[in-house]
Amino acid sequence: xxxxxxxxxxxxxxxxxxxxxxxxxxxxxxxxxxxxxxxxxxxxxxxxxxxxxxxxxxxxxxxxxxxxxxxxxxxxxxxxxxxxxxxxxxxxxxxxxxxxxxxxxxxxxxxxxxxxxxxxxxxxxxxxxxxxxxxxxxxxxxxxxxxxxxxxxxxxxxxxxxxxxxxxxxxxxxxxxxxxxxxxxxxxxxxxxxxxxxxx
Amino acid sequence: xxxxxxxxxxxxxxxxxxxxxxxxxxxxxxxxxxxxxxxxxxxxxxxxxxxxxxxxxxxxxxxxxxxxxxxxxxxxxxxxxxx
Ligand SMILES: [Zn+2]
Numbered sequence: 258x259x260x261x262x263x264x265x266x267x268x269x270x271x272x273x274x275x276x277x278x279x280x281x282x283x284x285x286x287x288x289x290x291x292x293x294x295x296x297x298x299x300x301x302x303x304x305x306x307x308x309x310x311x312x313x314x315x316x317x318x319x320x321x322x323x324x325x326x327x328x329x330x331x332x333x334x335x336x337x338x339x340x341x342x343x344x345x346x347x348x349x350x351x352x353x354x355x356x357x358x359x360x361x362x363x364x365x366x367x368x369x370x371x372x373x374x375x376x377x378x379x380x381x382x383x384x385x386x387x388x389x390x391x392x393x394x395x396x397x398x399x400x401x402x403x404x405x406x407x408x409x410x411x412x413x414x415x416x417x418x419x420x421x422x423x424x425x426x427x428x429x430x431x432x433x434x435x436x437x438x439x440x441x442x443x444x445x446x447x448x449x450x451x452x453x454x455x456x457x
Numbered sequence: 458x459x460x461x462x463x464x465x466x467x468x469x470x471x472x473x474x475x476x477x478x479x480x481x482x483x484x485x486x487x488x489x490x491x492x493x494x495x496x497x498x499x500x501x502x503x504x505x506x507x508x509x510x511x512x513x514x515x516x517x518x519x520x521x522x523x524x525x526x527x528x529x530x531x532x533x534x535x536x537x538x539x540x
Contacts, residue, residue: 274532276536277532277533277535277536279529279532279533282528282529282532283525283529286521286524286525286528290516290521290524291515291516294515294516295511299511307516308516308520311516311520311524312524312527315524315528316527316528316531319528319531319532319535320531320535369492369495369496369499370495371495371498371499372499372502373495373498373499373502380502380506381506381509385506386506386509386510389506389507389510390510393507393510404507408504408507408508409507409508409510409511411508414472429468432468433468436468436500436503436504436507437500439503439507440499440500440503443499443502443503443506444499
C-alpha cells in the first residue's frame with residue numbers, strides 16, 4: 258500500500274472507494290478494523306462473534322457507501338453501524354434481558370467507604386479489573402451496552418442514542434444506574450480488600 | 458443544593474455540560490458534605506477505571522486477509538470489474 262493513502266483523510270478515501278479504488282478500501286479497513294473488532298469483542302466477549310460482526314459491518318458499509326452523502330461523516334456512520342450490529346447480535350444470540358434493577362442505589366445512607374484514596378496499583382490491579390469486567394458483564398443488556406460504549410469505548414451520549422435508537426435521557430439514565438452498580442461492586446471489593454489486610 | 462440533587466449532577470459534571478453556576482454550587486456543597494465528596498470521587502473513579510478495562514485483542518492476520526479479500530471482491534463486483 259502506498260504511503261500516500263495513509264495520510265489521506267477519510268473523506269478522500271471514501272470518495273475513492275465510491276469510484277472502486279481498492280487501495281483506498283484497504284486503507285479504510287486497516288484504519289478501522291481494530292476499533293470495530295474491539296468494540297464487538299467488548300460487547301460479545303466472544304472472538305468468533307467479534308470477527309463475524311466486523312465482517313458484517315464492513316460488508317454493510319461497502320454495500321451502502323454510495324448512499325453516504327457527507328463523506329466526512331464516514332467514521333460516525335461506521336461506528337453507528339458497528340454499535341447497531343453488536344446490539345443486534347446481543348438481541349439475537351443471547352436471551353435478551355431488559356430487567357429493571359430495582360435497588361435503592363441512590364439512597365444509601367450508610368457512611369461511604371472512600372476507596373478513591375487507595376493507591377493506583379490497588380485500584381488498577383488485574384483483580385480489580387476482573388471485578389469490574391465481571392460486573393459490567395452482569396448488567397442488563399441495554400445498560401451494559403451503554404456503559405461499554407460510553408465509558409469503555411468513549412462514545413458520546415448522542416452517538417449512542419442514535420445507534421441504539423434510545424432517547425438521550427434514556428441513555429443517560431441507564432448509564433447513571435449502570436455506573437452506580439459498578440461503583441457499588443468496586444466499593445464492596447475494595448472494602449473487603451482493605452479489611453482483609455494486604456499481606457494475606 | 459441538597460445531597461439528592463448533588464448526586465444527580467455528577468453525570469453532567471463529568472460530561473462537562475454544567476453551567477459555571479451549578480459547578481460552583483456543586484463544589485460548595487461538596488466542601489461541606491463529606492458523603493457527597495466521597496460519592497463523587499468514587500463515581501468518577503468508577504468511570505476512569507471502566508476506561509482501563511479493555512483487553513489485549515486483535516483479529517488474527519488470517520482473518521484480516523480474508524476480510525480484505527472478501528471486501529475487495531465485493532468492491533470489484535459492485536463496479537463490474539474482475540477481481
Ligand atoms: Zn451532600
